Every structure is written in C-alpha cells, then in structure tokens.
Amino acid sequence: MIEDARQIAPGTVIEADLCIVGGGAAAISLALEYIKSGRSTVLIPGGGPNQTASGIDLYRGKVSPSGSHEPLEENRIRMWGGTTTVWGGRCVPFDPIDFEKRSWVPGSGWPIGLHELKDYIAHANELSEAGVADFDARSTFPDTQSELLKGFDNDELVTWPLERWSIPTDYSKRYRAELESAANVRVLLHAHAIHLQMDPGGTRVEHVRAACSPGRDFQIHAKNTVIACGALENARLLLASRDVLPTGVGNQNDLVGRYYQSHRFGVCGHAELKNPGKDFIYDFEKDEEGVYCRRRFWLTPQAQEKHQVNNIVGFFFRTVAGTSEHRNAMVSMIMLVKTLLGGAKKGPKRLFQIIKDQRQELASHAWIVLKDGPGIFGQLSTVAYARFFQKRRLPMILPPKKANWFPLFFQAEHAPLRDSRVLLDESSVDDFGMPRLDVRVKFSEIDFRTVKTFISLFKQRLEESGVGTFHLSSADEEFLAYPERYSFNSNSHNIGTTRMSATPDAGVVDENCKVHAVENLYVAGSSVFPTSSHANPTLMIIALALRLAVHLKARS
Ligand SMILES: Cc1cc2nc3c(=O)[nH]c(=O)nc-3n(C[C@H](O)[C@H](O)[C@H](O)COP(=O)(O)OP(=O)(O)OC[C@H]3O[C@@H](n4cnc5c(N)ncnc54)[C@H](O)[C@@H]3O)c2cc1C
Numbered sequence: 317m318i319e320d321a322r323q324i325a326p327g328t329v330i331e332a333d334l335c336i337v338g339g340g341a342a343a344i345s346l347a348l349e350y351i352k353s354g355r356s357t358v359l360i361p362g363g364g365p366n367q368t369a370s371g372i373d374l375y376r377g378k379v380s381p382s383g384s385h386e387p388l389e390e391n392r393i394r395m396w397g398g399t400t401t402v403w404g405g406r407c408v409p410f411d412p413i414d415f416e417k418r419s420w421v422p423g424s425g426w427p428i429g430l431h432e433l434k435d436y437i438a439h440a441n442e443l444s445e446a447g448v449a450d451f452d453a454r455s456t457f458p459d460t461q462s463e464l465l466k467g468f469d470n471d472e473l474v475t476w477p478l479e480r481w482s483i484p485t486d487y488s489k490r491y492r493a494e495l496e497s498a499a500n501v502r503v504l505l506h507a508h509a510i511h512l513q514m515d516p517g518g519t520r521v522e523h524v525r526a527a528c529s530p531g532r533d534f535q536i537h538a539k540n541t542v543i544a545c546g547a548l549e550n551a552r553l554l555l556a557s558r559d560v561l562p563t564g565v566g567n568q569n570d571l572v573g574r575y576y577q578s579h580r581f582g583v584c585g586h587a588e589l590k591n592p593g594k595d596f597i598y599d600f601e602k603d604e605e606g607v608y609c610r611r612r613f614w615l616t617p618q619a620q621e622k623h624q625v626n627n628i629v630g631f632f633f634r635t636v637a638g639t640s641e642h643r644n645a646m647v648s649m650i651m652l653v654k655t656l657l658g659g660a661k662k663g664p665k666r667l668f669q670i671i672k673d674q675r676q677e678l679a680s681h682a683w684i685v686l687k688d689g690p691g692i693f694g695q696l697s698t699v700a701y702a703r704f705f706q707k708r709r710l711p712m713i714l715p716p717k718k719a720n721w722f723p724l725f726f727q728a729e730h731a732p733l734r735d736s737r738v739l740l741d742e743s744s745v746d747d748f749g750m751p752r753l754d755v756r757v758k759f760s761e762i763d764f765r766t767v768k769t770f771i772s773l774f775k776q777r778l779e780e781s782g783v784g785t786f787h788l789s790s791a792d793e794e795f796l797a798y799p800e801r802y803s804f805n806s807n808s809h810n811i812g813t814t815r816m817s818a819t820p821d822a823g824v825v826d827e828n829c830k831v832h833a834v835e836n837l838y839v840a841g842s843s844v845f846p847t848s849s850h851a852n853p854t855l856m857i858i859a860l861a862l863r864l865a866v867h868l869k870a871r872s
Contacts, residue, residue: 317495317496317498317499317501317502317503318492318495318496318503318505319502319503319504319505320364320505320506321360321504321505321506321507321526321528321534322528322529324504324507324528325534326531326532326533326534327533327534328534328535329523329534329535329536329537330358330502330534330535330536330537331356331536331538332356332357332358332502332536332537332538332539333355333356333357333538333540333872334350334355334356334357334358334538334539334540334541334542334868334872335357335358335359335360335524335538335540335541335542336350336357336358336359336360336542336544336840337360337362337509337524337541337542337543337544337545337553338359338360338361338362338398338542338543338544338545338549338840338841339359339360339361339362339363339395339396339397339398339488339503340397340398340399340400340487340544340545340546340841341398341399341400341487341854341857341858341861342398342544342840342841342857342858342860342861343361343398343542343861344359344397344400344487344488344491344495345443345487345858345861345862346544346840346861346862346864346865347359347495347501347503347865348443348491348494348495348865349861349862349865349866350865350868350869351495351498351500351501352869353869353872354500355500355869355872356500356501356502357500357501357502358501358502358504358536358538359495359501359502359503359504360504360507360508360509360524360526360536361395361396361397361398361488361503361505361507362374362394362395362398362507362508362545362549363394363395363396363505363506363508364395364396364505364506365395365397365488365505366395367393367394367395367401368395370747371394371395372389372394373389373746373747374394374508374746374747374748375388375389375392375549376388376389376746376752377389377548377741377744377752377755378741378744378752378753379754379755379756380754380755380756383803384756384757384804385755385757385804385805385806386804386805386806388548388755391805391806391807391808392546392548392808392810395488396488396503396505397486397487397488397489398487398488398546399546399808400484400485400486400487400488400854401486401488403482403484403808403854404481404484404711404712405444405446405482405483405484405485405709405711406479406481406482406711406852407440407441407444407446407479407480407481407482407852407854407855408451408479408480408850408852408855409430409433409437409449409451409851409855409856410430410433410849410851410856411430411617411627411849411851412429412430412617413617413620414426414430414627414729414847414849414851415428415429415430418620418621420621420624420625420762421626421729421731421762421847422731422732422733423575423731423732423733423734423846423847424731424732424846424847425846425847426816426846426847427816427817427818427826427827428816432863433856433859433860433863434449436858436859436860436862436863436866437449437855437856437859439859439862440855440859440862441480441855443485443487443491443858444482444485444854444855444858445482445483445485445490445607446480446481446482446607446855447480447603447605447607448603448605450478451477451478451479451480452476452477452478453475453476453477453478453597453601453609453611454476456478456603456609457601457603457609460597460601461595461597462476463475463476463597464596464597464611464612464613465589465595465596465597465778465781465783465784466595466596466783467595467781467782467783468777468778468781468783470777470781471616471618471619472615472616472618472619472622472773472777473613473614473615473616473619473773473774473777474613474614474616475611475612475613475614476611477611477612477629478609478610478611479609479610479631480603480607480608480609481600481607481608481609481610481711483707483708484709504526506528507527507528507534508526508527508528508748509524509525509526509543509545509553510525510526510527510533510748510749510750511524511525511556511557511559511750512524512525512541512543512553512554512557512565512837513525513557513559513560514557514560514561514565514834515560516560518560518561518565518833518834519833519834519835520834520835520837521538521541521565521834521836521837522537523535523536523537523538524536524538524541527748529747530747530748530749538836539836539872540836540837540838540868540871540872541836541837542829542837542838542839542840542864542868543837543838543839543840544839544841544861545841546810546841546842546843547576547811547812547813547841547842547843548738548753548755548810548813550813550839550841550843551572551573551738551753551813551814551843552738552740552750552751553750554566554572554814554824554831555567555572555573555739555740555751556740556750556751565831565834566814566824566825566831566832566833566834566837567824568820568833569820569821571814571815571822571823571824572813572814572824573737573738573739573813574734574735574736574737574813574815575732575733575734575736575737575812575813575815575846576736576737576738576755576756576757576810576811576812576813577731577732577733577736577811577812577845577847577848578730578757578804578806578807578809578810578811578848579727579728579729579730579806579807579809579848579850580726580727580728580730580759580763580764580766580767580799580804581725581726581727581728581807582725582726582795583633583723583725583726584724584726584767584771584788584795584796585723585724585771585774585775585786585787585788585789585792586721586722586724586786587632587722587778587784587785587787588720588721588722588784588785588786588787589722589784590782590783590784592717592718592720592722593717593718596717597611598632598714598717598722599714600710600711600714606708607708608708608710608711610631610711611631612629612630612631613629613630613774614628614629615627615628615629615769615770615773619773623769623773624762625765625766625769625770626728626729626730626731626762626763626766626850627728627729627849627850628726628727628728628729628766628767628770628850629726629727629728629850630724630725630726630727630770630774631724631725632714632722632723632724632725633714633723633724633725634647634712634713634714634723644684644715644716644719644721645684645685645687645688645692646692646696646715646716647715647719648680648681648682648684648685649681649685649692649696650713651681652678652681652682652685655670655674655678656670656678658670659671724771724774724786726767726770726771727850727852728763728766728767728770728850729766729847729848729849729850730759730763730811730848731759731760731762731763731847732812732815732846732847732848733758733759733760735756735758736756736757736758736759737756737813738753738754738755738756738813739753739754739756740752740753740754741754757804757806759800759804763799764799764800767796767799768796768799771788771796774786775788809842809848809852809853810842810843811842811843811845811848811853812842812843812845812846812847812848813843814831814839814843814844815844815845815846816829816844816845816846817846819832820832820833823846824839824844825838825839825844828864828867829844829860829863829864829867838864838868840857840860840861840864841857841860841861842856842857844860
C-alpha cells in the first residue's frame with residue numbers, strides 16, 4: 317500500500333516487523349525482497365513523489381573548508397525514489413581486489429568477498445533493467461574483437477571490462493505498482509525519520525520517531541529497523557539520535573561519519589588515434605536484450621600492486637570543456653544550445669553577459685557548426701531520438717570518431733582516511749530540529765598518485781603499441797602537478813560513513829550490515845562500504861540491500 321502519511325494523527329503508534337527509513341534504490345530493493353516473507357513492513361521515504369523546496373532544504377549543510385565539496389543539497393534527491401529519479405544508470409560491479417586487504421591501501425579490506433555477492437549483483441542488475449550480470453566484453457560480445465583498441469591491452473591495462481546501463485530505472489515509478497498492491501507493506505509518503513529512539517540500555521531501537529511536518533510526530537515500533545537514507549544522512553541520523561547514547565547510535569568507538577569517501581574523477585588529456593575508423597570499438601554496444609554496454613580501460617590488479625595505487629578505470633568521453641579544440645560540429649552545436657539556453661533561462665541580462673564573456677568561444681563553435689553545414693542536423697536528430705525519445709535511453713552523446721579527439725575520463729578509488737569525515741554542525745538545525753551536517757572530505761597522496769600513474773601508463777601504452785598518441789594540455793599538466801588545488805564534486809558517490817568491519821573497534825556495522833552494538837538496527841547503502849572501488853556505487857548498494865533482506869527474512 318502507498319499512503320499519504322500527512323493523514324496520520326500526531327501521536328499515532330504504528331507497529332511492523334520491519335521499518336525501512338529511506339525511499340531510494342537501497343530502501344525499495346530491500347522492501348521488494350523482504351515483503352516476499354509475508355511479514356509487515358513500513359517504509360518512510362523522506363518525501364513524496366516530487367522534489368520540494370522544503371525537501372531540498374532538509375539536505376542543506378556545511379562544507380569545511382567552504383567550497384571543498386559541492387553543496388550538500390546538490391546531487392542528492394530527498395523524495396520517494398531518492399536519487400534514482402535522476403541517476404544516469406551506469407551499472408558496474410566491484411572487482412575482487414576491492415574486497416582484499418591491500419598492504420599499500422591503508423584501511424582496505426572487507427569482511428566479505430565478492431563471491432558472497434555474485435547472486436545479489438545478478439538480481440540487482442535485473443531490478444535495474446541492465447540485463448544479465450556479465451561484465452566481460454569477451455563473453456558478452458564473443459563475435460567481436462576482444463579489445464577496445466586492437467593491440468592495446470597488456471599486463472597492466474586491459475579493455476574487456478564492461479559497464480552496463482540501466483534504462484535508467486526510476487525505482488519509485490518502476491516498482492510503485494508492486495508496492496501499491498502488496499498488503500504487507502505501507503509506504504508512508506511525505507514521512508521523515510527524525511529520531512531513533514533507543515531503549516534505556518541503548519542496545520535496541522525502541523521506535524523510530526517520524527513526522528511529515530514539524531510538531532506532528534508519530535512513532536513506528538518495529539522488531540527491526542533499517543536506515544537507508546544515503547551515506548551522508550545515515551551518519552546524520554545515527555549521530556543526531558543522542559538522547560540515550562550521548563555520542564550517537566553505534567558511535568561508541570567514534571567511527572560514525574568517519575572514513576567518508578567518494579571517487580576522484582574527471583577528464584585529463586585526449587587521445588588521437590592512427591586510424592580511428594579501424595579496429596576500434598568506441599561506441600556503446602547493445603547486448604542481446606538491447607542493453608547499452610561500453611568497454612573501459614582498467615588498471616589490472618597486478619599493475620595496482622606494482623605501482624602501489626588505488627583501483628582506477630578510464631574511458632573515452634565527450635568533451636567537457638567549453639573549448640572548441642575538438643573541431644566537432646555536433647559537440648559545438650550542443651555546447652551552443654546548452655550555453656545559450658542555460659543563459660536564456662536566467663534572463664536576458666544574464667544571457668547578454670554570457671555572450672559578452674564567452675564571445676570568442678561561442679563564435680568559434682558557431683563557425684565549426686556553419687562549416688559542417690546541414691550534415692550536422694541528420695547526425696543530431698539520430699542521437700537526439702536515441703537519447704530522448706526511446707524508453708531505453710542512449711547513455712550519452714559521444715563525438716563521432718572522425719573528429720579523432722578522444723578525451724580520457726578517469727574514475728578512481730578514494731582511499732579511506734579516518735579524518736575524512738562528516739559530523740554534526742552544532743550551529744544549525746533543519747525544520748525538524750535535526751542538526752545539519754558538516755562535511756570534511758580529505759584525500760591523501762595515494763589518491764593523487766593513482767590518477768597521475770594511470771594517465772602516464774595510458775599515454776605510454778597508447779604510444780608504444782603504435783595505436784595513437786596522447787596529448788596533455790597545459791591545464792591537464794597543471795591538474796596532474798597540483799591536484800589538491802582542484803575543487804571536488806562527489807557526483808553523489810557518498811561512501812563509507814558507517815563502514816563494515818568484522819569487529820566493533822574497526823567499523824560501525826558487521827558483515828550483515830547490523831550496527832555492532834545494537835540488536836535490531838541495520839544500515840543499507842554505500843555508507844557500509846569500507847572501500848570505494850572505481851565503480852559507481854548503485855549496483856553494489858542494491859546488491860547489499862538484497863542480501864540484507866535475505867538475512868532479515870532468515871532471522872525473523
Ligand atoms: C545526476 C546523478 C547521476 C548518477 N548516475 C549514477 C550512475 O550512472 N550509476 C550509479 O551507480 N550511480 C549514479 N548516481 C548515484 C546514485 O543515484 C546513488 O548512488 C543511489 O541512488 C543511492 O541510493 P540510496 O538509496 O542509497 O540513496 P538515495 O538515492 O540518496 O536515497 C535516500 C533516500 O532516503 C530518504 N531520506 C533521507 N533522509 C531521510 C530521513 N531522515 N527519513 C526518511 N527518509 C530519508 C530520501 O528521501 C531518499 O528517498 C548518480 C547520482 C546523480 C545525482
């Protein structure tokens with residue numbers, strides 16, 4: 317059932333076997349699996365079916381030092397469906413090495429291995445409508461060449477790993493009917509959890525205090541509670557529930573909110589190929605079910621160990637800068653439309669200012685478009701159709717091969733650091749009186765060295781294999797020399813604030829995602845990841861949520 321919780325009278329007590337706090341991919345996949353047990357479930361999603369100004373405000377917080385992380389209300393969507401309402405849909409599993417204790421990556425090592433997650437990853441891929449869980453180009457596309465670029469792969473860099481793309485599936489829309497028709501689940505739209513009320517001994521959650529608006533609280537008394545609010549809010553809810561346990565729930569070892577990780581990502585350099593028209597699998601490929609897949613460059617585990625760096629991947633990307641050096645008409649056309657429309661939306665004054673400030677770049681884009689003439693419109697309409705009018709969306713528009721300008725995007729693991737953390741900002745509360753967050757993300761030398769090593773190995777391999785050349789602009793060189801100067805954006809990959817560990821002194825949850833010192837409280841989401849891999853987090857978030865649902869079904 318899906319209900320409007322604004323109809324619930326203040327002071328009401330609701331009982332259930334399981335209370336799920338959150339309404340994103342983690343919460344919904346957990347609910348879908350758990351309700352198969354027939355047991356009663358209440359899900360409070362922290363919002364309704366639309367994003368609202370008050371919902372955005374609940375996510376606001378502080379970033380220290382200012383500007384070192386994107387504003388906290390950006391990239392996180394407080395509503396039913398959570399961030400799957402806007403996600404891109406890239407599905408990538410972690411690699412076996414991500415679970416290992418690596419001597420050169422401090423804080424690495426999971427208490428579980430990838431083999432324990434295989435079936436759940438397959439199920440997560442299915443729920444995300446991303447096809448079968450085969451992430452190897454050699455078996456998914458056996459009739460094509462195995463390498464992305466013929467002659468490129470060696471012991472250190474390989475190109476068979478695949479990413480798969482979800483539709484992208486908005487979990488709140490896709491699974492609404494299933495939850496609506498299930499008699500044993502109550503989705504309480506518009507309800508927020510505002511407090512975890514512990515029993516006097518501090519070892520059990522007695523109830524979750526919830527509300528749709530300030531002062532109209534009601535309670536959910538459940539045998540077990542799972543918090544699935546995203547990595548930043550999971551830590552916030554635990555830290556802010558401190559009436560019984562003064563340092564917060566699960567925080568007896570001062571670990572909640574610590575080891576906050578994300579990914580280092582960006583574009584650095586571009587490749588120019590000897591023959592981009594031949595032996596080069598650049599575009600998205602479709603598997604037998606029509607799922608978009610793409611190959612990527614991966615630094616092998618041997619190379620990671622040899623160079624003592626984090627896990628990292630790369631792939632050819634579209635141009636991100638406003639520059640027109642790529643000489644591609646379609647890219648220039650998109651840049652022009654985006655810049656001018658973006659400016660127009662902000663009013664004529666702002667538009668005029670943008671044109672004035674960027675006149676040289678805009679003129680060079682316009683010249684490139686004019687030179688290509690009408691040819692560009694056919695090209696644009698084909699990709700626009702695939703991107704905007706198909707149920708399964710083309711993941712991104714790539715510049716055509718003939719431009720022979722292939723920017724290299726990298727995405728790297730962020731090594732866990734105790735001092736990279738989120739804590740409560742004692743000077744500011746939200747509408748419900750909950751302290752807001754103060755986020756202090758930190759990186760270490762290995763994070764910067766990983767990117768530098770990858771770029772340098774990539775350049776070396778591309779050139780020694782005779783496949784092409786790799787070019788770094790002065791801005792790229794500067795970025796590699798002084799990476800700490802560059803502003804950081806988490807891209808919504810918020811990871812590690814309630815890390816999983818075998819023992820309570822090393823983390824917040826155990827291998828079943830149960831908060832160590834609390835009998836009936838569990839955590840779902842990327843906050844439990846001890847390390848971040850290079851992989852976008854959602855597939856793993858869902859896999860772990862499904863595993864947790866199976867555990868809870870067995871336990872109850
Ligand atoms: C533009 C964009 C593109 C992305 N693309 C990709 C991609 O291609 N691949 C990928 O893997 N990932 C991608 N991501 C990240 C991905 O969306 C997230 O990793 C994923 O959705 C996280 O799921 P979650 O359920 O853990 O958290 P969220 O989606 O953040 O959901 C948290 C839920 O908890 C609720 N909530 C919060 N606080 C409370 C509270 N106090 N009480 C009750 N409920 C609460 C919220 O309303 C929300 O429903 C992208 C993100 C963005 C912004």
